[in-house]
Amino acid sequence: METSEPTGPITDEWIEQHFDHLSPELAREFHPTLARARSRCPVTRSDQYGGFWVTTRYEDVLRIAQDWQTFSSELGITVPNNGPTMKILPVTIDPPLQRTFKRLINTQFTPAKVGPWEEPTRALVNRLIDAFIERGECDFMADFARPFPGLAFFDLALHAPADDFEEVNGYAMQAALPHLPESRESMMKLARWIGALVERRRAEGPRGDVVDAVLGAEIEGRPITTAEVVGTVQLLVLGGLETTAGVLGAAMLRFCAQPEIPALLRERPDLIPAAVEELLRLDGSFICIGRTTRHDTEIDGHQVKAGEPVILYWASANRDEVEFPDPDTFDLDRTSNRHIAFGAGPHRCVGSNLARMNLRVALEEIVRRLDDIKLRPGVDIGFHSTFNRAPHTVPITFTPVARDGG
Template identity: 80%
Template sequence: MDAVEPAVPITDEWIERHFDHLSPELAREFHPTLARARSRCPVAHSDRYGGFWVATRYEDVLRVAQDWRTFSSELGITVPAGGPTMKIIPVTVDPPLQRIYKRLINAHFTPARIGPWEEPTRALVNRLIDGFVERGECDFMRDFARPFPGLAFFDLALHAPADDLEEVNHYATMASLPQVAESRDCLMKLAAWIGGFVERRRAEGPRGDVVDAVLDAEIEGRPITREEVIGTVQLLVLGGLETTAGVLGAAMLRFCANPEIPALLRARPELIPDAVEELLRLDGSFVCIGRTARHDTELGGHRIKKGEQVIIYWASANRDGAEFPDPDTFDLDRPTNRHVAFGAGPHRCVGSNLARMNLRIALDEIVHRLDDIRLRPGADIDFHSTFNRAPLSVPITFTAGARL
């Protein structure tokens, strides 16, 4: 087991020179630290892990995300990710090749394509709530937020065998949690399951779904390789599980701290789509990503040399007061909300429509079925926080029994 480094307090010097995205202290003081970074040094150079740059201002984050010719995903990021890594397509591919992979996926996650999934998604949400509502308490992450997105995706998007759903969802969920001891093993098991699954699908008749689209793809005039198929399906799986779970967990913490929010949404459910956008802005769990400079460039008044790496913080951009007035406030009356919770540029999340639908349905049922939601007294809320961020556990109490 790796030795645990002693806690390093977050000082101004730490923010300006020694920023460590894997720091437990950053996980605990996440948004206040990013706010200090935006104020003191919106583009800073850290000497950790061989050196990298950190961008925290909306304008700079957007520029790096959109300028793929200067800031590459394909060149590789050696800054540690805090957990097991595998090549995931098309995240690690730049345009124009990246667009070929992404077109395979995009058509299967439009609002029109996922519309028929709404009814079975709502049924799944209610089935999960049924499992704990009579107890008057639950660990919201364990009992709802983490199982929900995976069970829905494996069933509705991938048409995975019903007998596999619980097991493969466990693999995918654990693979998304870098602090969990079994994470690496579960990532390997997930990849093995995907390999067997796509081979079974090759032998079956077409279903017209995203799996068929990937299996039948041609990449620059050649058939897609098995590695590319597994990498693409793996992206589809991992891209939406812990990210959606993290937003749900943070939303529940916000509901507990501000009970007027669920009360308002219960009384005015037409506000739930706007609430989803504001929750994504404030508590989006896809917090940052890395890029590598293809050539010498400039960012925020600093010279970035060819080959140097930059971590851009979506979570910080989403609370930048230059873009969002009163940025730390949950405000359903914002005239515009150009958040980057799903990223930006060519690698913007292909599953954003699905994530929004899942969040909308989940919040709708939660606020109508759970009353007097409170954080369990004495609960110690801890977050895992690397490139994704989510509460590890959210123990809550509520009035026992369904409100339906």
């Protein structure tokens, strides 16, 4: 695999000609590097991995995401890498077939469907906080951010055994890092687990959930295949675990760096929904996606040939100075926040209602129960940043108090 890892600080030449989305250096200097790209070369062609285009400006990213007739998901969702090539549905197919699969799961994640999950979600959040609040310290990623969305999703959406969560969460974490050699095997292990879950659910009575909806689906007049069932549930698992964890981890880092934010939200919990949107804009963990051109086209005057991959950086678009004045500032008074943290176009994330509810409930309880939050000094946080971004570890201290209820 051809790579060009910067040996020191990321240079303008690297950004303009050798951009490598898998680079650990990019993970460390992520937002500053994307800001330089927006300024110097908002559309550029990298010579890595056989060549691909990088787009970083809001206007271009949004237009490409909406133009599935020109920029296909089916022809290639990522630039070449070591990751799996199996189809994860419906994100690796285009309309009109994509719409058929998306309708199956859309109906299961409407506000009306997600609303009744709020009470059990809040109970789970408080059980997790109870496990560490008396210590006055925790690794927020390991103790809360990673287990919370997965446990909630297993229980409320999939009705899967909670005992399987740790194993499956490990597969999902590795599968989200396609540059690692173990990524492909983790994706296959995840597929096998889903296959076993599906067979178990076939033998059980219906529960009226998303698994039932997928199992009973007809695709273009025929029953859905087992491979299609697995591919669809796989998207739900990958989208429901690591992405929300990444936003929570980044939010906690921001709370530690700007303690006035949790203080304000503790005093004004009515501002938490707006805070969720600003945190998604600034630190959304779904950072980019790939498309492949169906035919010769152009992006901002650059001639792009048929079959060339293009990476769309949602994370960069959400900090575009043209769309968001003072884009790096957490600002609850923005008159417009048209962020695209959940993507855009026909492939926009189906789980946005669930993610927003999870984030809102988590933040409500975190600011209510944790006070004087500080990041433990001298720790290398580290980030993984390929198509999702999340801190490896967020060790924090806070004022120890008794658990709720004594």
